Amino acid sequence: MTQRVAVVERITKVNDQLAEANRARLEAAGVFGLNIMASPGAGKTTLIERTLPLLAERLRVGVIDGDLATSLDAERAAAAGALAVQINTGGACHLDANMVAQGLEQLPLGEIDLLIVENVGNLICPTGFQLGTHRNVLVSSVPEGDDKPYKYPSSFSRMDAVLLNKTDLLPVCDFDLERFRRGVRTLNEGLAFLALSCKTGEGLPAWIDWIAAQVETSRKGR
Numbered sequence: 001m002t003q004r005v006a007v008v009e010r011i012t013k014v015n016d017q018l019a020e021a022n023r024a025r026l027e028a029a030g031v032f033g034l035n036i037m038a039s040p041g042a043g044k045t046t047l048i049e050r051t052l053p054l055l056a057e058r059l060r061v062g063v064i065d066g067d068l069a070t071s072l073d074a075e076r077a078a079a080a081g082a083l084a085v086q087i088n089t090g091g092a093c094h095l096d097a098n099m100v101a102q103g104l105e106q107l108p109l110g111e112i113d114l115l116i117v118e119n120v121g122n123l124i125c126p127t128g129f130q131l132g133t134h135r136n137v138l139v140s141s142v143p144e145g146d147d148k149p150y151k152y153p154s155s156f157s158r159m160d161a162v163l164l165n166k167t168d169l170l171p172v173c174d175f176d177l178e179r180f181r182r183g184v185r186t187l188n189e190g191l192a193f194l195a196l197s198c199k200t201g202e203g204l205p206a207w208i209d210w211i212a213a214q215v216e217t218s219r220k221g222r
């Protein structure tokens with residue numbers, strides 16, 4: 001058991017060092033990075049598709065898409081106007097800093113201001129691996145239920161922002177918005193909470209403003 005813990009610690013340490021290198025590389029190129037995580041079907045790719053045209057006048061965006069086997073999501077991001085790179089994890093349930101480093105190799109960092117990383121659909125594994133991005137965003141969605149912050153506390157507490165997607169389904173789901181919000185706040189008082197619907201567009205302007213504010217804050221900090 002002790003040996004196993006030591007191995008896991010070593011893997012995490014190596015990953016953190018690679019993440020630091022990714023961060024330095026992004027900052028040298030003036031690129032701000034977002035890591036978007038969620039369960040399968042929460043709407044990560046659709047969120048990115050909706051986000052890209054709304055940012056087009058303000059920021060040039062690159063996307064690294066993590067997926068088990070296909071390039072479907074990167075194709076959608078590219079069709080929506082981003083410079084997109086697909087990373088196939090070969091079955092692994094999350095991206096790690098080394099995979100993102102390979103993605104960065106393929107992106108012209110001098111031509112983008114914002115890097116969006118779409119992690120593999122999984123609510124647990126991706127949240128334990130730093131990638132070198134500047135902010136962590138978790139997308140939850142109404143059909144998944146209002147108990148998710150209570151059931152996956154370590155995932156939610158590590159985030160800078162939680163988005164609740166598919167609010168258009170609130171009228172047909174037994175979802176207590178206040179219970180969800182309370183769960184998020186209890187875990188992490190400082191994080192941004194945004195409810196939105198990629199289908200109707202409700203709440204998307206606040207999300208775009210949040211991204212723009214994060215990028216601005218980071219530019220001023222340099």
Ligand code: MG
Nearest residue numbers: 044045073118
């Ligand atoms: Mg996707």
